Amino acid sequence: MPRVTHRDGPVAVTGASGYIGTHVVVALMKRGYDVRACLTDLGNPEKTDHLSALNGSYEGSVSLHQANLLDDGSYDAPFAECCAVLHVGTAMGYGGANNPRQVYDGAVNGTDNVLRSVKKAGSVKRFIYTSSFAAISHPAKSGYRFTEADWASDGRQENDPSWNLDNIDEGGEMGYAMAKVETERHAHRFAAEDGGFEAISVNPVVVLGPLLSAVHELVGSWQWFLGRTLTGKPNQRGWQHLWNIVDVRDVGEAQALMIESDVCQNGDRYQLSATDESGEIDVVQIQAHLEKMFPDYDIGGAPDGYAAVIEKHGAVFQAPIAHCDKARVDLGLETHPVTDKLRETAQTMIDLGLVTPKQKD
Numbered sequence: 001m002p003r004v005t006h007r008d009g010p011v012a013v014t015g016a017s018g019y020i021g022t023h024v025v026v027a028l029m030k031r032g033y034d035v036r037a038c039l040t041d042l043g044n045p046e047k048t049d050h051l052s053a054l055n056g057s058y059e060g061s062v063s064l065h066q067a068n069l070l071d072d073g074s075y076d077a078p079f080a081e082c083c084a085v086l087h088v089g090t091a092m093g094y095g096g097a098n099n100p101r102q103v104y105d106g107a108v109n110g111t112d113n114v115l116r117s118v119k120k121a122g123s124v125k126r127f128i129y130t131s132s133f134a135a136i137s138h139p140a141k142s143g144y145r146f147t148e149a150d151w152a153s154d155g156r157q158e159n160d161p162s163w164n165l166d167n168i169d170e171g172g173e174m175g176y177a178m179a180k181v182e183t184e185r186h187a188h189r190f191a192a193e194d195g196g197f198e199a200i201s202v203n204p205v206v207v208l209g210p211l212l213s214a215v216h217e218l219v220g221s222w223q224w225f226l227g228r229t230l231t232g233k234p235n236q237r238g239w240q241h242l243w244n245i246v247d248v249r250d251v252g253e254a255q256a257l258m259i260e261s262d263v264c265q266n267g268d269r270y271q272l273s274a275t276d277e278s279g280e281i282d283v284v285q286i287q288a289h290l291e292k293m294f295p296d297y298d299i300g301g302a303p304d305g306y307a308a309v310i311e312k313h314g315a316v317f318q319a320p321i322a323h324c325d326k327a328r329v330d331l332g333l334e335t336h337p338v339t340d341k342l343r344e345t346a347q348t349m350i351d352l353g354l355v356t357p358k359q360k361d
């Protein structure tokens with residue numbers, strides 16, 4: 001079994017300065033690893049300072065390395081002698097930063113670039129790929145329970161004209177889902193052919209929890225929409241269905257557990273989602289939780305349109321339903337309660353000065 005420990009050499013993280021990437025770095029440092037944090041711009045203190053500040057707080061250490069997914073061979077140097085690579089980075093569409101074609105091409109070409117550097121290193125035993133629940137979720141009836149056996153491409157390749165690379169520019173988030181399916185499959189195939197390492201995926205749903213830098217606000221992200229409710233504005237994202245919430249600390253911890261696990265094998269996927277129904281809630285339930293935690297603030301709730309949905313259907317669309325049972329059983333992952341995720345997201349956004357809460361009259 002090619003499991004590793006901190007005695008087998010350094011580990012590298014791509015996208016290390018990002019919201020999830022930083023928590024992956026923390027989880028690895030807690031376990032004593034020397035972490036090579038790969039980021040695109042060593043000259044931007046908003047992306048480097050929170051990482052450098054981690055040194056001295058944990059058993060392991062972190063060093064910073066410049067690399068870009070779009071530059072061939074960029075990861076050859078940081079991956080040399082590494083026993084594991086955790087590939088978190090990708091070109092995201094947040095706030096229109098990249099169009100759907102750039103998101104797709106960036107993910108597919110960037111992951112291939114990273115895999116080629118893994119092969120060149122020759123020392124890597126485990127490759128953990130941060131995919132997404134977007135690679136699992138497909139159209140299904142209200143209440144359908146997703147597992148790792150589901151693929152976003154199920155039934156779509158034949159029946160859904162929008163699942164088509166030619167239409168990707170009009171497809172919006174479809175390009176992201178197609179990219180995550182393609183890159184997961186590519187990583188698993190690549191590792192199987194190489195034989196020297198195993199590629200395992202994580203598929204997070206709605207990630208919330210402490211922000212460790214102001215750059216983790218990410219305009220258009222789940223945390224950004226939650227932050228707006230603290231200023232009294234209605235929650236405009238995903239209000240027609242459930243928010244299936246996983247803690248960003250659990251996403252980091254699961255990945256650290258995966259490089260050390262005897263159970264994981266090439267091709268495995270782990271959906272990182274709510275532990276149970278308590279983490280599958282709609283925007284009005286999120287508002288109720290936040291009102292209890294922050295009684296002095298005027299918290300925003302459902303937007304116009306919500307009441308009509310409830311009147312017609314009795315509840316929002318019951319999706320996505322997905323529990324992280326496999327990660328808990330295989331990896332022994334212990335998850336944070338949903339109240340903790342909501343409180344920490346809100347409190348760190350306030351502490352970082354990203355939002356000014358609306359006080360009650």
Ligand SMILES: NC(=O)c1ccc[n+]([C@@H]2O[C@H](COP(=O)([O-])OP(=O)(O)OC[C@H]3O[C@@H](n4cnc5c(N)ncnc54)[C@H](OP(=O)(O)O)[C@@H]3O)[C@@H](O)[C@H]2O)c1
Binds near residue numbers: 020068
């Ligand atoms: N947040 C969620 O709810 C969620 C849910 C499911 C899956 N995911 C996945 O989780 C991963 C991390 O997302 P996040 O939410 O943490 O967003 P994020 O903070 O924006 O992280 C994305 C990272 O990708 C890096 N990146 C972008 N373009 C790059 C390039 N050309 N070369 C190298 N690195 C590049 C960025 O690094 P620099 O800062 O160095 O440019 C950034 O740190 C992504 O793969 C995403 O698909 C996120």
